[in-house]
Amino acid sequence: MNRSPAARRLPMTVLGVLFLTVMIFPVYWMVNSSLQADSGAAATAFFPVHPTLDGYATAIADQGRNFLTSLTIALGTVALTLVLATPAAYGLARFRTRGGTAFLLALLVAQMIPAMVIANALYPMFNSLFLINNVFGLILANTAMGIPFAVLLIRAFMGAIPRALVEAALVDGAGHLRAFVSIVVPISRNALVTAALFTFLSAWSDFLFALTLTSTPEVKPITLGIYDYISANTQDWAAVMATAVLASVPAGLLLVLAQRYIAAGAVNGAVK
Amino acid sequence: MTSAGIRLTSARNPRDGAAPLRARLVRRGTPWLFTLPAIVFVAVFFGYPVVQNIVMSFQEYTTSTFYSGHAPWVGLANYAATVSSTMFTTTMVNTALFTIGSISFQFAIGLALALFFRRNFPLSGFLRSLLLLPWLLPLIASSAVWKWLLDQESGALNEFLGLFGVDPVPWLVDPTLALAGVIGVNIWLGIPFNVAILYSGLQGVPKELYEAGSLDGAVGWKAFRHITWPSIRSVVSVVLVLGVVYTLKVVDIILGLTGGGPANSTQTLATNAYNKSFVEFDFGEGAAISNILIVVSLVFAMVYLSISRREPAA
Known part of the structure; x- marks a missing residue:
């Protein structure tokens, strides 16, 4: 099978393109109708023959501020998650303690707990801490959901760093923290980037915490902005689709720029 | 928090000439200096809730x-209600139908596509990576797109069916x-995940097995049954269990597409928990429902843990 010439495998490519077309069609339709002014009126053309950016103008006018809110939350979540998860991952990978094993098990179980449960109890808690309708509150909630995955991913990588490397630094008189900062962190760059990308994407896509922990127009992540559109039964689909396209930009960039990281992250995160 | 941590360790570094007892304490304490901030954070914002x-x-x-x-103690009244x-x-019936329907189709289609993409053909890698895109979009963005595609009057699906004379559905x-x-939308969303994990599982099946198998006449369906399936069985269990756990907690898609309606026909445990707490403001009953959801999820989580424990030995 593997030795057959490329030409004989061409029908496979055709079939592959066909499968992909079906799977990707909704994404195409999103972009397509975001560029047509009368989307939602009569029939939407299969191709934007007369493309217009009106939908995007409406989207940015309506939702520009919400994009900034989401960006702030996602970046804040990435920063806080990495600051907490990276040393924890190292501590768990390098020093095997009974408490550490218990914590790891807790993180594994935590990944299974629905965010709904957390939101239900965070609401009263945040209410008394004045963290409702608060960007920092959403950063805290998203970090709580992000840490388990980040720790498990980074730890899996750090476990593979040769002990001798760190011990050499310790012999040279560096403290544990020096060794961590100047040796372990630079070596683990790939794992850190992967964890950062996934954390960003999940905080950017967060809907449940946005829905439950905010209620004002001042603090409204973009996911909630989209929800407002669709639950109001809008007929201006061009603006909705334009917002959806803009909200999907990080995902698209990630796919193009970080293909390798995603595959590795998906496998590590899910299987290990 | 970190800068304080830096000062702490360097000041207590045994090589700075500290007493042996202190050195020993530091050595005992070092692992915790790294892990403690995360433990405290998870305890407060995950464990406490x-x-x-x-x-x-x-x-x-x-x-x-x-x-x-005031929150009067009512015993089991919330659970009873x-x-x-x-x-x-x-909601139980809907949750079961939603989960079983989603998982079985996601898995079957995902496995078929993973097997398809394993046969190297021109552009296979490129096409496979594009296939991941639906997985990475924010769920609520996908919901918006599908709500538009499935729109009764001018949605693309009904327009397409209209070409064949089908009345708007x-x-x-x-x-x-x-x-x-x-369920259909959720199947679409889950296929990329299934393809990605199953494909990586298929990559792990040694080529020699197929070569040896073909000598014994194991090709095609026989090769799949006797070589491929036994080799990827543990990956399959992981995909299925994770799929169930993820599907049980889906809220974004349902709220985005139907809001649980019409007439509660798409209400699941997860969306109902949301409704009780954040629409009806009955946090007690909402908590009871989400605890039932946890129990169901944890049963599957236990299965998952026991599988991933066995993994290295397999």
Whole structure:
């Protein structure tokens, strides 16, 4: 099978393109109708023959501020998650303690707990801490959901760093923290980037915490902005689709720029 | 927090000439200096809510609790009210249909595509990576797109079916169809994940097995049954269990597409928990429902843990 010439495998490519077309069609339709002014009126053309950016103008006018809110939350979540998860991952990978094993098990179980449960109890808690309708509150909630995955991913990588490397630094008189900062962190760059990308994407896509922990127009992540559109039964689909396209930009960039990281992250995160 | 941590360790570094006893304490303490911040954070913002949720489920916890601070203890009343309501039967049935329907199709299609893409052909890698795109989009963005595609009057699906003379189908508006519509969208969302994990599982099957098998006449379906399937069985269990756990907690798609309606026909345990707490402001009953959801999820989580424990030996 593997030795057959490329030409004989061409029908496979055709079939592959066909499968992909079906799977990707909704994404195409999103972009397509975001560029047509009368989307939602009569029939939407299969191709934007007369493309217009009106939908995007409406989207940015309506939702520009919400994009900034989401960006702030996602970046804040990435920063806080990495600051907490990276040393924890190292501590768990390098020093095997009974408490550490218990914590790891807790993180594994935590990944299974629905965010709904957390939101239900965070609401009263945040209410008394004045963290409702608060960007920092959403950063805290998203970090709580992000840490388990980040720790498990980074730890899996750090476990593979040769002990001798760190011990050499310790012999040279560096403290544990020096060794961590100047040796372990630079070596683990790939794992850190992967964890950062996934954390960003999940905080950017967060809907449940946005829905439950905010209620004002001042603090409204973009996911909630989209929800407002669709639950109001809008007929201006061009603006909705334009917002959806803009909200999907990080995902698209990630796919193009970080293909390798995603595959590795998906496998590590899910299987290990 | 970190800068304080830096100063702490360097000051206590045994090589700075500290007493041996202190050195020993430091050595004992070092692992915790790295791990403690994360442990404290997870305990406060993850552990505490889980525990608090259990407490709340035994209380009458409503909007007035926020003003008065009073949450009377009601024992099992919230659970009793939940289980005895007709809504509970509806949501359990919907949750089961939603989960089983989603998982079986996601998995079957995902496995078929993974097997297909394993045969190297021109552009196979490129096409496979594009296939991941639906997985990475924010769920609520996908919901918006699908709500538009499935729109009764001018949605693309009905327009397409119209070419064959089919009357417009009320996909998300008809109580008998809405659940099927929502399941269909969730299948689409889950396929990329299934392909990605199953494909990586297939990569791990040694080529020699197939060569040896073909000598014994194991090709095609026989090769799949006797070589491929046994080799990827543990990956399959992981995909299925994770799929179930993820599907049980889906809220974004259902709220985005139908809001649980029409006539509660797409209401699941997860969306119902949301409704009780954040629409009806009955946090006690909401907590009870989400605890039932946890128990169901944890049963599957246990299965997952026991599988991933066995993994290295397999």
